[in-house]
Amino acid sequence: MFSCNSGGADAKDNLSAVLCGINDLRLEQRPVPKPRDHRKYLSPNKPSQCTPTLEVLLQMESVGICGSDVHFLVHGKIGPFVVTDPMIIGHEASGTVVEIGKKVKTLKPGDRVAIEPGVGCRMCSYCKEGRYHLCPDMAFCATPPIDGNLSRFFAHDEDFCFKLPDHLTYDEGALMEPLAVAVHSLKQANFRLGQVLLVMGAGPIGLVTMLAGKAIGASAVLVTDTEDFRLKKAKDFGADCVYQMCEDKPEDEIVQEIKEELGCEPHATIDCAGAVQAIRISLKVTRTGGVVVLTGMGQLEMNIPLTSAIFREVDIKGVFRYNNDYPMAIDMVASGRANVKPLVTHHFKIEDTVKAFETAKTREGNPIKIMIHPNPNWQHCL
Structure with missing residues (x-):
């Protein structure tokens, strides 16, 4: 022994x-x-x-x-x-x-x-x-x-x-475990240096996704959530801008306000919330030819605007945990690029x-x- x-x-x-x-x-x-x-x-x-x-x-x-x-x-x-x-x-x-x-x-x-x-x-x-x-x-x-x-x-x-x-x-x-989820999500999005990232949800996975996006070299990251406390944390941790979601506000108005806050449409949107509203907005706000990655666990069935995404060739990808992502996650933290x-x-x-x-x-x-x-x-x- x-x-x-x-x-x-x-x-x-x-x-x-x-x-x-x-x-x-x-x-x-x-x-x-x-x-x-x-x-x-x-x-x-x-x-x-x-x-x-x-x-x-x-x-x-x-x-x-x-x-x-x-x-x-x-x-x-x-x-x-x-x-x-x-x-x-x-x-x-x-x-x-x-x-x-x-x-x-x-x-x-x-x-x-x-x-x-x-x-x-x-x-x-x-x-x-x-x-x-x-x-x-x-x-x-x-x-x-x-x-x-x-x-x-x-x-x-x-x-x-x-x-x-x-x-x-x-x-x-x-x-490293939640950070590996973020790394895998960004790999699924083929996210690259200089691109603009939208993260839906400022829970632990959303926050590490924001950190990983910044570590890769995002030119701007916007994080959304419904809670002031989490949005403040996102801002403290390095988000370029934040947006407070509201269930009562029309979706198209939210989409327009996110675009105005970013100054453009995001190249990639990572949904870490799993809520129907968040996924619907993700599909609407992401630029034509962009990628939406569904990382959050949502309902088994939901009503989402697929046709619009199809016409604009917005790729929709899922995430289930991670694979071969721990080495990159450890390097991000060890190098100081992700705190x-x-x-x-x-x-x-x-x-x-x-x-x-x-x-x-x-x-x-x-x-x-x-x-x-x-x-x-x-x-x-x-």
Whole structure:
């Protein structure tokens, strides 16, 4: 068994945050996992499938609360993913390597890593084409029936743990997950230096998308939202201009005002809200020949102005997580081109996980990104 770093968790203590049902989040002791040389997938289609993998054991340091975590807690499901059995929550995370599998070569105990939480089967056509995020048998942290990583210790695949430069914090490491979503969204838009970007929604994903767009070299970024607090944050974080959405205002009036604020039509619009109004406006305001990327999770069916977009050859693309985007996300932050630190507004120990999720649900204190720290010596994460 490994020897923890000074001030870390006890080797037998694997306190974990377990979602047992709707609004039923508990702290439980789970066995400390052992790094494996293979994984047994829990896909309902292939319950016994095994593929080669090399794992490392991580002492968890920072785990962010995502909107999907809150959705699972409040509703017990997201689309086809339903919580039927107790599941450890959490997927935005960083940790310290404390033990490695027998054949691991790229990591060693003491390495600080950002954790990409989704691993494909490595065998299907999507994985072999490099689009592993579309793998039908992906094992993704905290997506039923796969356990997440909000625990003292967590075992994960070597090649989905990315070393953090020495000057980056664990909190920044955990924020690589939402930033990777932003990077993937901008890749889908084929966004380039000097272009104009519109970001619909100033939640955590919208804010990191704005940061990533600026890092790539956007000539201007406008961020929309319905809340003054979030728009102020967007402006503080570097948005060139902001626009407050209003449900009662005619859509065409909103479209015209956004164009006037930007001084032009955006080359790309990234919808991070998922609201029908936001998507409709995205399709109307984006320039002819531009791109609209749907990153936010919205309704299964909605009424949107497709014909106008078709006539103007506005491309419409979807986003599902990310693939091969962590290296670029880490480089953006390490180089100083994207400052994600201000996104973290609240810190909690793992013992206070229920309180942390209550803060996320009620949004008391205007949280942007809440970090939970499983390591008792959590102050070094900052």
